[in-house]
Amino acid sequence: MRASRYLIATQKETPADAEIISHQLMLRAGMIRKLAAGLYTWLPMGLRTLRKVERIVREEMDKSGAQEVLMPAVQPAELWEESGRWTQYGGELLRMKDRHGRDFCFGPTHEEVITDLIRNEISSYKELPANFYQVQTKFRDERRPRFGVMRAREFLMKDAYSFHLNAESLNETYELMHRTYCAIFDRFGLDYRAVQADSGAIGGSASHEFHVLASSGEDDIVFSTGSDYAANIEKAEAVAPSGTRPAPAEEMKEVATPDQKTIEAVSQLLGIDATRTVKTLLVKAEADEDGNSGLVALVLRGDHTLNEIKAENLAGVAEPLTMATDEEIEQAVGCKPGSIGPVNLNVPVIVDRSAAHLADFVCGANREGFHLTGVNWERDAALERVEDLRNVVEGDPSPDGKGTLEIRRGIEVGHIFKLGNKYSTAMNATVLDENGKTVIMDMGCYGLGVSRVVAAAIEQNHDENGIIWPDAIAPFQVAIVTLNAHKSPTVAEAGEKLYEQLRQAGYDVLLDDRKERPGVKFADMELIGIPHRFVVSERGLAAGTLEYKGRKDAEKQDVPVAEALPFLVNASPRKGL
C-alpha cells in the first residue's frame, strides 16, 4: 500500500475523553473514530488488524472442525421468551419493535437462535457432536460505554456453540476448544493465560476465561508458582489455613473504640495487627417461599476482602449480592456497620475459612463505639458455618497444593463454557440416541471478542511512542520510509523496487511515499506500530545501504540493499497472512 493513497489519520494530541492507553492510541494512530457513545467506525488502518485477528480465529476454528454459519443480528423476542431471558436480561439488551409492532432485539449473543436452528436441523445422535461458529456483529447496551472498542456497545465477536449426546462428548469438544483458543492466542503473538472462571449468568457447569495480560487489565488473575493452576480471582479458592485453630489464651473484653470505624483505625488504636481482627458484613439473605428475606452475616479476617461471586453463589445468600443498608443494619443489630461482630449476633453467620482459624481476635461489639478483644470461636461465638468467602492474596497456598499464588492483571478476551442442558432443556432441543430414545442435548459455547483483542493487544504492547504490534496482527508488517523522494528519483526508485520485492515475497508493506518531513513519517510509523521499518535515503543509497529498525529495537542498523529481504526473513519469518 502506498501511504500517499491511503488514509493515514494520525493525531498528535491525546483525545481528552480517552481514558485508557489502547483507546488513546487507536484514536491517535487513526485506527478508529467514534460515531456515538460506544459506536466506532474502523478506519482502513484499524480494519486491517481487525481482519487479521478475524482470519486467525477463522482458520483455527475451521481446523478444529467447527462449521461457520452466519445468524441474523436482529432476533425475535419469541425465542428469548422461550429461554426466559427476554425478562431476565437487563438493560444491556437493545430491544426494538419492527414496523408491525413485533418485538425484536439486537442480539448480544446467540444461544437461543442456534438452539432453535439445531433442534430443527439435527435429529439423530449420528449427527453429533457438531460445533457451529460465526464472526458477527453484536450489541450490548452498556450503561456507560467507555474505553473505546474495549467496552463498546457494538462489537465484533466470534461465538461458537456445540451440541452433544452426552457430557463426555461435551468435555471432549470443550478441551478441543481450549486447545484451539491457545493456538489462536499463540498465533496472535500475545502473552495470555487461560484461567478457571465463574460461569455467571450464562449458566453451566464449568468455564475458562482467556486473558491477555496487561497491567491495565480490569481482572485479577491468579497463578500458582508450582503448577499449571490459574483462575480468575472471582473463582480462585482460598484454602483453609493448615493446622488446628490455636486454643483461647485471653478473656473476652469490651473496649471503647469511639469514632474508630475502619479495621485500620481499630487495629491502630488497639495496637494489634489487622490479621488479628475480623470484619462482619451484613448482606441480604435468599428470599423464603413467601418472598421475605432477612439478613446474613459474612465474617472475614480484617485484612481480607470479600469475594462477592463466591458469596452470592452460597445457599442462603441473595443473588445478586446485596449489601444491607445502614437502616436495615441498625434495625436488625442496633448499631452502625462499623461496630458489628459475630458475638451474640441475631442473624445467621457464615465465617470465612481464614477468619474461622483465628483465636483471641478483635471484632465489633454490636454496640456503637465498642469492640471486643480476646474473642474466641465456640467459646464466645457460635461457629456453625465455615465457607470460602474471600479473595485470595499473593502468597496464599495454591488450591492444588503445589506452590503459592501470584496475581496479575488481565483483560478477558475469550470465555468458553460448558453450558450443559440449560438452553436445550428450556427450548426442548433433543435427538434420538442409539436406542431410539429422545435425549436432551448437551451444549457448550465459546466466545472470543474479536474487536476487543485489538485493544487488549495494544494495552499489552506499547511504549511512549505508540503501538508495538506483534507481526501477525500488525496492520502492515513492514514500513518503507523514503526520504525526500519527491526530490530524489534515486530514492523514489529504490523505494518502489524494495516495495515490490517485499510484497512479492509475501509481506504486507506500507510504502510511506508521502511528501512529509522525515520526522513526521518516523513518528507516524512508530505511532501506528509497524514492526519493521526500512529507511531509504540518498546518503544510505550512496553507501549501498538501507537503515533498518525493529519497532522494539533501541538501535537502528544499516543493511546492504541486496540483503534487505533475507534480513527481513530472518527478523520476521512469518510472512503475509
Next chain:
Amino acid sequence: MRASRYLIATQKETPADAEIISHQLMLRAGMIRKLAAGLYTWLPMGLRTLRKVERIVREEMDKSGAQEVLMPAVQPAELWEESGRWTQYGGELLRMKDRHGRDFCFGPTHEEVITDLIRNEISSYKELPANFYQVQTKFRDERRPRFGVMRAREFLMKDAYSFHLNAESLNETYELMHRTYCAIFDRFGLDYRAVQADSGAIGGSASHEFHVLASSGEDDIVFSTGSDYAANIEKAEAVAPSGTRPAPAEEMKEVATPDQKTIEAVSQLLGIDATRTVKTLLVKAEADEDGNSGLVALVLRGDHTLNEIKAENLAGVAEPLTMATDEEIEQAVGCKPGSIGPVNLNVPVIVDRSAAHLADFVCGANREGFHLTGVNWERDAALERVEDLRNVVEGDPSPDGKGTLEIRRGIEVGHIFKLGNKYSTAMNATVLDENGKTVIMDMGCYGLGVSRVVAAAIEQNHDENGIIWPDAIAPFQVAIVTLNAHKSPTVAEAGEKLYEQLRQAGYDVLLDDRKERPGVKFADMELIGIPHRFVVSERGLAAGTLEYKGRKDAEKQDVPVAEALPFLVNASPRKGL
C-alpha cells in the same frame, strides 16, 4: 471437506412459503434457514458461496484503490436529522431507542455516517479523490419481506462512497467503479447488464444499475440491437415518432359506448386498433405554495403503458405519483375514469410524444358512456405540453438512433450513483481547494447486494434438479462421490487419495463419504449444484476409471484415474479462490 462431518441439510420437499425458485432451492439445498420474516441464518453450505461473492467484491474494490472501512450498524438519529432523512425515510427505517432513550436506527445505508466521518478527516483537496467501502450488514424493514434473501430485511451489502473536489473527478471514479463492477460480475460468471437508471430518492445526477438477467427478474431492462445502449425501462427514453403528424381527415363525433370501460372494449366496439385511441389518466398535481394540489391529465396512446417514474419526475406532477380517486375524478370531470378524454378537459393536460403524433383518434368524451372519434390535436383539443410519459416497447427505436429496442427481465444487484453534493451540502462537508477556498465536496456512492447476488445467481442458473453454480461462487467446485465406501476399502482409499490430490491442486472439494445410497448422494450433489462431480466405484476402479459429470452436462464420461486432475484443470481452469 468431508460430507460426513458437515451439515448437509438438503430437503426433498419444496417449502410451501417459498414463492421463487432461488428461495426454494436455497432452502432445499440447505443454504439458508428462516429465523423470522425477512431474517435468515446462513448455514455452512450457503455461507461458503456468500463468502466467495464477498471475497471477489473485496479483491476488485481493493484493486480499484478503494479503502475498506467498517462503520457501525447502529446509527444515531442526529446525523439523519442533519440530512433530513430521519423524517423522509419511511417505514423501512428500523428505529429504536437505547437505554437512555436516545434515538437510533439500524442503518439501511451509510451516506450520513461516511459524510460525517470524511468531513472530519479530510480537509484538503490533496487528499482527494478518496473512495471508502465496507461489506456490512444492513436492515430495511420491508413491509412484506419475501423471496428469501432476495428481499430480506437483514442483508449483506457492499457500499462504497467516494469524495471529490469537482464533478470531473467524480466522473472519473464513477467510470472506474463501472469498470470495477463489470470485473466483479465477470468474475462471478453471471450474465449481467449495466443499464442507465433513475436516481430515485437517493438523489444525484446519474446512475447505473447492474442486473443479473433472469426470466424471473422483477425489472424490465432495455437494450438496443444496434448499439451499447441499455437502460432500466423506468429510465429508457421513448423517442418521438419520426415525421410530422398527419393532417386531420375526419370530423369529431360523439359515439355511445355504454359499459365499455377499457381500451380493448372500446376498440372492439368501434372496430379500430388500440393504436388509434388515447387513454387519459388523472393524477395529483404538485402542491402549490399553500399546500393545495389539483389534478393533472396524462394522455397516452391506448396500447402504451404509463411510466410512473418519468411521470413523477415531471414538473407539476406530485411525487410520488398518486392516481386521482374515482371521487376526485367525478368531482373534477363529472364522469368515471373510463370516459375521460382531453377535449375540453378542465385540468392541465400532458400528452405523451406518441399520443401527440396521432390524428383522427378516439378518446373519452368526459361524459359517462360516450367516446369521441375523429379527434385531432389543436383543432379539437389543445396540445400545450408534450412529454415522454410511456414505457418503451420492443421494436421502439433506440434513443441513440442506432437499432431498435429489446426487453429482458433482470434482477438488480448493484447500483452506482453520482450523488453530487446532496449530502455534502446538507452536512457541510467541505475541503480547501488549491487556492485555499472552501469547497463543498462532490460524492458518489456504489452499492452491491452481496447476499442478493447469491439468490440472483440461482435464478439465472438452475434446472429441475437444482442449482447450477458458476465455478467461481460454487460452495464447492468439485464433489467426489464414493459408492459404498463403508464396505469397500478400495473405494474409500481411492476417494481419499483423489480428495487430497485435488485439494492440494487448489480446488475446493466436497468428499461425499456419507453412508447414504448412491441415488441420495447424486441427488444432493445436483441439488446443491456443485459444478464438477467424480464418482468413485468398485466397478470403475476395476477398469482404472472414475466417472465424471459436469453439472451442466447431459452425459457422464469415464476418466482414467491418473487423468482426473488434468481433466479437471481443463474443465475448470479457475482454481480455488
